[in-house]
Amino acid sequence: MTLSDLVVGAECGGSDGTSGLAGNPVVGSFFDRLVDSGGTAIFEETVEMIGLRHVLQRRAASPTASEELSAAYDKAVRYCQAVHQYSVSPGNFAGGLTTIEEKSMGAFTKSGQRPIQGVIRVAQNPPGPGLWLLDSVPDDHFMQFGYTNPNDTEGIMDLISAGCQIVLFVTGRGSVIGSPIAPLLKVTGNTRTYERMVEDMDFNAGRVLTGELSLAGAADELLELIVNTAAGAQTRPEALGHREYFVMYKHQDTPKLEQGCHA
Secondary structure, eight states, X not given: OOGGGOEEEEEEOSOOHHIIIIIHHHHHHHHHHHHHTTOEEEEOOXXXXXXXXXXXXXXXXXXXXXXXXXXXXXXXXXXXXXXXXXXOOHHHHHTTOOOHHHHHHHHHGGGOSSOEEEEEETTOOOSSSEEEEEEOSOOGGXXXXXXXXXXXXXXXXXXXXXXXXXXXXXXXXXXXXXXXXXXXXXXXXXXXXXXXXXXXXXXXXXXXXXXXXOHHHHHHHHHHHHHHHHTTOOOXXXXXXXXXXXXXXXXXXXXXXXXXXXX
């Protein structure tokens, strides 16, 4: 099999300043290589794209894709307004991020530079190869119940449900999650995090910031690691036995969005 047979997803969590400077850009550069080889790349977290409508539209592969991206963006804004919260946390601020726009720009870099073919939904396989955006925000007519990505493990499961055979998880501040279904590779742009959690982290993209590696060199290394993983090599979470998962059960008795996630 070749890279054209591979479907890889990307998610980020526990972000800090290094996520947007190194971790996510290295993943984005790998995505470019995957797409150029005829493979399929999926990224998500539309609520972490607030402020980037014009950037999304510039990346659309077609007028249809542009319409889909605009609709997904507008829905994400309405969702954030309904819950009175944007996707930025105290941990993000402690890690050096300052605004939702800054976090959005950092999170979006994991998509790389290739045209976005369109928007898919949870459990929907991409209709063809290339780069796709996964929209997991509840539709407007369901917004009276259900939340989007209450934790990182749901986002990972959403990507797997869309057909991802390997998932890349980018974290600056660290994470100890895994997956019971598809291999999870954890990438950090923070060398201190990598050294502190070396048994949990698969790839140190922080070497780009210290000058040990170029962005292209890091992407090449990550590509090799992913190929080895696809061939059967264990990831760090697999070796440690991490098999966490979360499936968001949306029910009519779930507190309404206006009550917030603290209800």
